[in-house]
Amino acid sequence: MSTIDKSMALTGQPPKSLSRGQKMATLLGLTGLFIIVLAAFNVSFPNRGLWLSISLLSIFAGVIWFSREAYINRHEGIKNDGVWFKSVSSRGLWGWVSGILLTGFYIVLYFYPEYLGLVKDGSNKGVIGLFDPLSRFLSGNPASQWFVYGTLYTVAILAFGVKFLWKYRHNRYEVIRTFSVMFFQTAFAFLIPEFMARLNGKIPYYDLKNIWPLNYYNFERYRINGFIDAGDIGLAMLMFGIVSIFVITPILTYRFGKRWYCSWVCGCGGLAETAGDPFRHLSDKKLSAWKVERWVVHSVVVFVTLMTTAVIYSYLGSDTSKYWLTKSTFLIGVVVLLTSVFIWAMVFKRDQLNKDAQYGAIGYFVIIIALVGLHYLSGDGQIFLFKSETLRKSYGFLIGSIFSGVIGTGFYPIFGNRVWCRFGCPMAAILGFQQRLFSRFRITTNGGQCISCGNCSTYCEMGIDVRAYAQKGENIVRSSCVGCGICSAVCPRGVLKLENGPREGRIDSNQVLLGNDVDLMELVNRK
Amino acid sequence: MENIVIIGNGISGVTTARHIRKMSDKRIIIISAETDHFFSRTALMYVYMGHMEFEHIKPYEDWFWAKNRIELVRGYVTEVNTQKKELLIDNTRVMGYDKLIVATGSKPSKFGWPGQDLHGVQGLYSKQDLDLLEVNAPNRESCNRAVLVGGGLIGIELAEMLRSRDIPVTFLVREQNFWDGVLPEGEAKMINEHILEHHIDLRLATNLTEILPDENGRVRAITTDKGETIDCQLVGLTPGVSPNVSFLKDSGIELGRGVKVNRFLETSVPDVYAIGDCAEQREPIGQRRPIEAVWYTGRMMGETVAQTICGKRREYKPGHWFNSAKFLDIEYQTYGWVFSERVKKEYEEHFHWRHDIDKVCLTIAYEKETKKFLGINTFGIRMRHEVFDRWLKERRDLEFVIEHLIDANFDPEFYHHFEKDIAAAYNNKFGKTIKTRKKSLKRIFRSA
Numbered sequence: 001m002s003t004i005d006k007s008m009a010l011t012g013q014p015p016k017s018l019s020r021g022q023k024m025a026t027l028l029g030l031t032g033l034f035i036i037v038l039a040a041f042n043v044s045f046p047n048r049g050l051w052l053s054i055s056l057l058s059i060f061a062g063v064i065w066f067s068r069e070a071y072i073n074r075h076e077g078i079k080n081d082g083v084w085f086k087s088v089s090s091r092g093l094w095g096w097v098s099g100i101l102l103t104g105f106y107i108v109l110y111f112y113p114e115y116l117g118l119v120k121d122g123s124n125k126g127v128i129g130l131f132d133p134l135s136r137f138l139s140g141n142p143a144s145q146w147f148v149y150g151t152l153y154t155v156a157i158l159a160f161g162v163k164f165l166w167k168y169r170h171n172r173y174e175v176i177r178t179f180s181v182m183f184f185q186t187a188f189a190f191l192i193p194e195f196m197a198r199l200n201g202k203i204p205y206y207d208l209k210n211i212w213p214l215n216y217y218n219f220e221r222y223r224i225n226g227f228i229d230a231g232d233i234g235l236a237m238l239m240f241g242i243v244s245i246f247v248i249t250p251i252l253t254y255r256f257g258k259r260w261y262c263s264w265v266c267g268c269g270g271l272a273e274t275a276g277d278p279f280r281h282l283s284d285k286k287l288s289a290w291k292v293e294r295w296v297v298h299s300v301v302v303f304v305t306l307m308t309t310a311v312i313y314s315y316l317g318s319d320t321s322k323y324w325l326t327k328s329t330f331l332i333g334v335v336v337l338l339t340s341v342f343i344w345a346m347v348f349k350r351d352q353l354n355k356d357a358q359y360g361a362i363g364y365f366v367i368i369i370a371l372v373g374l375h376y377l378s379g380d381g382q383i384f385l386f387k388s389e390t391l392r393k394s395y396g397f398l399i400g401s402i403f404s405g406v407i408g409t410g411f412y413p414i415f416g417n418r419v420w421c422r423f424g425c426p427m428a429a430i431l432g433f434q435q436r437l438f439s440r441f442r443i444t445t446n447g448g449q450c451i452s453c454g455n456c457s458t459y460c461e462m463g464i465d466v467r468a469y470a471q472k473g474e475n476i477v478r479s480s481c482v483g484c485g486i487c488s489a490v491c492p493r494g495v496l497k498l499e500n501g502p503r504e505g506r507i508d509s510n511q512v513l514l515g516n517d518v519d520l521m522e523l524v525n526r527k
Numbered sequence: 528m529e530n531i532v533i534i535g536n537g538i539s540g541v542t543t544a545r546h547i548r549k550m551s552d553k554r555i556i557i558i559s560a561e562t563d564h565f566f567s568r569t570a571l572m573y574v575y576m577g578h579m580e581f582e583h584i585k586p587y588e589d590w591f592w593a594k595n596r597i598e599l600v601r602g603y604v605t606e607v608n609t610q611k612k613e614l615l616i617d618n619t620r621v622m623g624y625d626k627l628i629v630a631t632g633s634k635p636s637k638f639g640w641p642g643q644d645l646h647g648v649q650g651l652y653s654k655q656d657l658d659l660l661e662v663n664a665p666n667r668e669s670c671n672r673a674v675l676v677g678g679g680l681i682g683i684e685l686a687e688m689l690r691s692r693d694i695p696v697t698f699l700v701r702e703q704n705f706w707d708g709v710l711p712e713g714e715a716k717m718i719n720e721h722i723l724e725h726h727i728d729l730r731l732a733t734n735l736t737e738i739l740p741d742e743n744g745r746v747r748a749i750t751t752d753k754g755e756t757i758d759c760q761l762v763g764l765t766p767g768v769s770p771n772v773s774f775l776k777d778s779g780i781e782l783g784r785g786v787k788v789n790r791f792l793e794t795s796v797p798d799v800y801a802i803g804d805c806a807e808q809r810e811p812i813g814q815r816r817p818i819e820a821v822w823y824t825g826r827m828m829g830e831t832v833a834q835t836i837c838g839k840r841r842e843y844k845p846g847h848w849f850n851s852a853k854f855l856d857i858e859y860q861t862y863g864w865v866f867s868e869r870v871k872k873e874y875e876e877h878f879h880w881r882h883d884i885d886k887v888c889l890t891i892a893y894e895k896e897t898k899k900f901l902g903i904n905t906f907g908i909r910m911r912h913e914v915f916d917r918w919l920k921e922r923r924d925l926e927f928v929i930e931h932l933i934d935a936n937f938d939p940e941f942y943h944h945f946e947k948d949i950a951a952a953y954n955n956k957f958g959k960t961i962k963t964r965k966k967s968l969k970r971i972f973r974s975a
Contacts, residue, residue: 013666013693014666014693015691015692075724075725075856076856077856078578078856081577081578082577083578084577084578086577170856172939172941172942172943173939173940173941176941286588287588444937446909446911446912447849447911447912447916448823448826448827448849449849449851449912451567451570452538452567452569452570454584454585454586455578457583458583467586485939489939492853493851493852493853493858493860494851494858494909494937497909498940499940501971501972515823515827515847515849515912516827516830516831516844516845517827517845517846518846519844520830520831
């Protein structure tokens with residue numbers, strides 16, 4: 001007897017099948033999208049404001065109606081039935097279709113905004129034109145492709161945020177965390193920058209929660225000039241940008257782990273946790289993937305550091321009498337900072353780093369110092385052998401657009417929802433470094449209760465093999481952990497708890513778990 | 528080099544192999560008839576429910592075994608010759624051993640019901656059982672009702688699995704309340720309610736009489752001792768498991784229900800050991816049963832026997848009892864001993880608390896005279912293993928536990944806490960005025 005499902009229905013048997021309500025909800029949501037698609041083909045709508053509202057509201061209502069149907073009549077608890085049977089969430093046909101569509105959208109957005117209707121020095125057409133009324137209402141300016149993107153992004157986080165809230169309504173950690181990402185996206189990423197633009201036109205668009213190096217362009221010349229031109233408020237924002245990476249970030253990460261940012265505040269994390277939630281189990285858990293991850297993500301950190309240094313260097317002056325911060329003072333400052341971090345890690349935290357992490361750190365350190373040295377030896381030309389402009393452009397293209405957008409989000413249905421955060425985000429890497437070496441955060445493993453079932457590893461969006469630690473009775477202290485809390489939620493035996501506690505004994509490796517002969521446990525764990 | 532052969536690649540056998548490898552360079556061979564690689568048996572249900580694929584329930588990547596020089600052999604051991612120290616695999620291959628570890632686990636019990644071997648009648652234990660379930664009950668169209676017989680942990684898991692595919696389930700439970708041979712009544716009743724909430728047709732105090740075939744030898748219906756006939760396409764036999772040791776009948780190794788072992792996990796034959804579900808203790812260990820078919824005890828026996836094999840002969844001395852399970856959406860944990868009304872001794876008293884609305888409850892067992900804390904069952908509240916292990920070791924009393932309960936809480940952050948309600952119920956019952964303490968990280972992480 002064959003078990004192959006011969007039904008040609010796209011939605012199949014339970015738990016895959018959709019209810020009638022869900023089908024109607026899908027229709028409603030797609031209608032909303034269809035209006036945008038029509039606009040893209042330059043169908044001119046008589047009343048753009050009205051049609052835009054209809055479109056966005058249908059998308060929003062469609063998602064919410066769908067989620068309500070899916071969860072509201074079910075018991076509170078884990079809702080992963082059929083995740084690996086559904087085409088869209090198991091790299092099936094619908095997974096690939098949505099991946100390709102999303103990727104296509106990002107390519108148009110980043111590289112061909114004219115197809116979305118962007119008109120330079122004229123009134124917008126197409127999709128961007130459709131969004132003009134909303135943009136004018138908020139900031140007084142016409143829309144851009146980024147405004148369209150920002151609006152859709154916010155709608156996605158809010159609508160799928162509601163879905164997530166229903167799905168995990170039994171878990172207050174998830175509920176509060178999701179309200180947090182919905183709030184930060186709506187207020188900080190979407191509304192406040194638009195209002196600021198209305199109040200003070202000189203301030204560059206600034207999402208205050210978007211911290212360098214995630215916000216890699218924050219210290220570029222045009223922005224610095226913009227901040228300075230905007231007077232005290234601009235200067236305050238510039239100061240905030242510097243303080244947030246050097247002061248606020250380490251303090252909060254020390255207290256709460258990097259989750260305070262990555263899964264509570266960050267916009268990329270916000271989308272991953274809401275719209276990306278159905279794809280979290282697709283991340284690769286293999287040891288080999290972890291090795292690739294460490295090299296790639298830390299290379300991005302080195303890249304962004306070099307690039308930012310070069311960019312700032314390029315517009316600073318050499319004359320100390322004009323302004324205290326000159327090319328050389330700046331460069332010396334960077335070298336001092338990097339060296340002290342390097343020495344601190346290698347001297348005090350050496351035992352917490354793996355061999356390859358040590359080699360990597362040494363390698364990167366040598367590269368940076370050599371490049372700076374080269375600059376001094378070769379006289380006052382271009383820094384680091386490359387033009388700062390070339391560095392900036394290639395970073396913006398490779399990392400800012402291709403990695404974070406096209407691959408990071410477009411490939412959600414193929415590689416999982418945190419590809420960017422895991423392999424590409426320099427901010428996540430820096431926070432991870434702090435989390436690994438001096439944070440109070442850990443995921444505690446509950447004595448000997450683990451049954452190695454694998455739910456935690458499977459549903460870890462960052463591809464951490466959580467089970468590998470839990471089944472050894474070891475706490476999970478991994479730099480990549482964003483603290484989403486899903487491993488703990490899906491654990492059927494109550495083994496995992498995210499918590500902040502004393503740093504002593506945070507990383508322990510019990511080779512024999514709790515439950516056995518006490519003497520034996522001591523004997524084996526001593527080694 | 529000494530040749531260590533382990534029969535069975537479950538948690539017991541694999542734990543043994545890992546620990547022997549950590550301590551020595553001995554040759555290690557694991558034989559399994561079930562699968563090529565170790566998987567988590569308790570997670571089989573999630574494969575059927577679509578939470579995970581089979582790959583995900585394998586705790587180690589496939590390269591792990593070669594890297595750690597653990598040789599894997601796929602085959603069924605048909606005979607053990609303890610005189611020659613040889614095994615016969617699949618009636619053909621012969622393999623010698625210096626030390627043999629029997630870790631063959633269990634098989635589903637059958638109690639001689641008429642029709643128990645029909646097509647469409649199965650248990651749920653092995654990978655093969657899971658594959659069979661995909662054939663017997665792939666969806667509601669092929670299987671428009673399933674009857675499960677036996678109200679234990681596997682029964683309720685199978686019910687949850689089938690419900691995930693919307694297959695109607697009738698659940699025959701011999702006892703008055705679900706699993707009430709183990710759970711105190713208040714808890715068993717709460718689980719009854721939860722089972723009904725999940726639209727499972729729960730029949731308490733009902734026994735299977737006969738399984739009826741159709742003309743093709745497939746199950747068509749069952750009859751109960753209440754005189755009822757229920758049409759069904761699947762019968763899940765889940766009344767428990769028994770040791771899988773029949774292949775040792777003629778080996779000369781002494782068998783009871785399982786393989787008889789002493790406290791060193793040694794069988795009656797030198798250089799042959801038995802661990803996990805299939806081992807039967809000759810001497811009782813505390814209040815434990817002679818056969819414990821539990822993941823954790825299998826693991827602990829593996830940790831112990833590995834020491835013995837590597838020349839540090841050790842007695843199996845499990846610490847304080849603990850266990851956990853999940854009944855549909857309700858998580859259950861237990862630390863220390865809490866016995867059901869049916870089996871508890873007269874010195875054991877219970878303090879039971881249940882939330883007014885939510886399906887959350889706990890039972891604390893204590894000694895009637897001394898108020899010494901004996902154990903705790905929690906439903907819908909996670910507890911910290913280390914803390915309860917410490918309290919049991921320090922022989923704390925009931926009041927101490929009520930007062931410090933928050934230290935033992937292991938629920939995720941921001942969860943609602945019930946310690947105050949529990950203390951109020953306690954004060955109300957005993958006329959006391961205990962105040963709950965504030966959570967103290969210092970106390971929690973004291974020994975860590």
